[in-house]
Amino acid sequence: MKIGVVTFPGTLDDIDAARAVRIGGNEAVSLWHGDHDLKGVDAVILPGGFSYGDYLRCGAISRFSPVMTEVIEAAGKGLPVLGICNGFQVLCESHLLPGALIRNDHRKFICRDQRLRIENAATAWTSAFAQGQEIVVPLKNGEGQFVADAETLDRLEGEGRIVARYVDVNPNGSLRDIAGVTNEAGNVVGLMPHPEHAVEELTGSGTDGLGFFTSLVEKVFA
């Protein structure tokens, strides 16, 4: 499958994300924020970083870039989209996902190997995992605190739309320990931690993140 990886001005993790895509057995296609088409890709990843310098709010300006107009339209038709860290912020600002991500409650940037529990293994991006499986991947954010009103949180829990939760430590004050959520259809997933940094034994915390990059293939051949 061809998976597009978007680069905005200020994106950091596009190279790692593209590498993770290839290690996961897919072809990585570079997409630029100014692109007006998605080059025929089967899925899109919005990687981490500080797009547009995080000006205004994280993801607020990226959301209006030409490529996001295409991503938002295609996501509405079922295109799998994964937003990691800053990509998650872009998806929330785009209203493809509910809630918002604000500054960590303890006000410090955090970088640690983080344990997560996969709470929904039925999305386009998590089908390689077992329901309830615990994984460890790097987490690095300054504005990773997931917030939404109580009604929205109840709905997300009721509909099984919490994709991953923090285990052992809540690193940023996210409500109900939420590390990732999905949309109603399950094709759009936002995740604050970084699975793309955990796909090779040589570096990172292990290879627990690989499932996010092999799930699409498994779903297609399932």
Place this chain on the structure above:
Amino acid sequence: MRTRGAGPPRIRAMPRVVVDVMPKPEILDPQGKAVLGALPRLGFTGVTDVRQGKRFELEVHEVNDDVLAEISTMAETFLANTVIENFTVRVEDK
């Protein structure tokens, strides 16, 4: 050589519309908390809470209902994230 302050006073012909954006009361405001925490260390007492927001000053050619409606749309969709923030739009008095 031009002297500072010489010449006619600068005329601001453009009216100004101000959009204030504040975190919603129920949303934690870590920046406001940081400011609040610093105040007693600096010897300022008597402040019981601080909320930090943003102020946008928009210069426009003229102020009318259409312009204000457009700025409200702008604030709603772009300047503020209404999931976590409230905003107000007002014309600045001269």
